[in-house]
Amino acid sequence: MTFAEAHEVCISERGATLAVIDSAQHFKDIVDYIHRKEELTESFWIDGIDVGHDGHWTTREGENFPMGTPFWAGFPDYQEPNGGTKENCAHMNNGQRFYINDIDCNSAYWFICEQANNYEKSNKNVSTSDSPCPFHYVRVGSKCLSFLHQYKLPWNEASLQCGYLDPKGELAIVNDIEFLRAIFLHLEEEWLTDHNYWIGGTDEGHEGNWTWTDGSAVPMGTPFWGLYNDAQEPAGGTTENYLFLSNRDFYFRDISGSNHLTPLCQMIE
Incomplete structure (x- = not known):
């Protein structure tokens, strides 16, 4: 119709x-x-x-x-x-x-x-905590993040830089869709949309099996991964094994880890 x-x-x-x-x-x-x-x-x-x-x-x-x-x-x-x-x-x-x-x-x-009033919205990763984030971090949703704009590094070095920033720091793990939405809104509100950001996902050594740095599975498909021509990311095969948020739309995309991008760090709780 x-x-x-x-x-x-x-x-x-x-x-x-x-x-x-x-x-x-x-x-x-x-x-x-x-x-x-x-x-x-x-x-x-x-x-x-x-x-x-x-x-x-x-x-x-x-x-x-x-x-x-x-x-x-x-x-x-x-x-x-x-x-x-x-x-x-x-x-x-x-x-x-x-x-x-x-x-x-x-x-x-x-x-x-x-039907009206039939759906309960999830508040996971939306409401902010009263506890302050450490120096260099800002609360986005329910997590403490650091956007290291002064650095553009390969993925492995970006991962190390998060640890140098704080012993509990690591590249961000974005496994909840409300958290991805919160990151997107924060970047827009703070005028931080001109960077591509490394986050902590890879399929290096296990092609097609995307995992975070803690070993948990990266969510696949819509609404996490962006589109590419008539296909959906990841689309790079064995030459693109690391996960980043593209400054075009901040969906997940794969790229070679040798590229120099901005680390997006997360405080481990």
């Missing part, structure tokens, strides 16, 4: 609305559900529009629609939405691994309805 038709069906037949994406965890849960149900050949309308106010995305009720990472599809050279005044409705695009994309509202897609 078209966006308007889908919205009407949700209201009249389901007593619901088109799904409202109100947190990173909510978005991830929907993506995971689509994969569990193997509904991988369709795209889905959700409640997001910028009709009449191009670039200002809201729900049909006028609430702000989340922008940036980890919601909208991100590529090495641009991030959605990019359709201007011709594409004014939001859908989860199966061709872009179910990241959100803007499209003509008269297109025909499947759709997701949501």
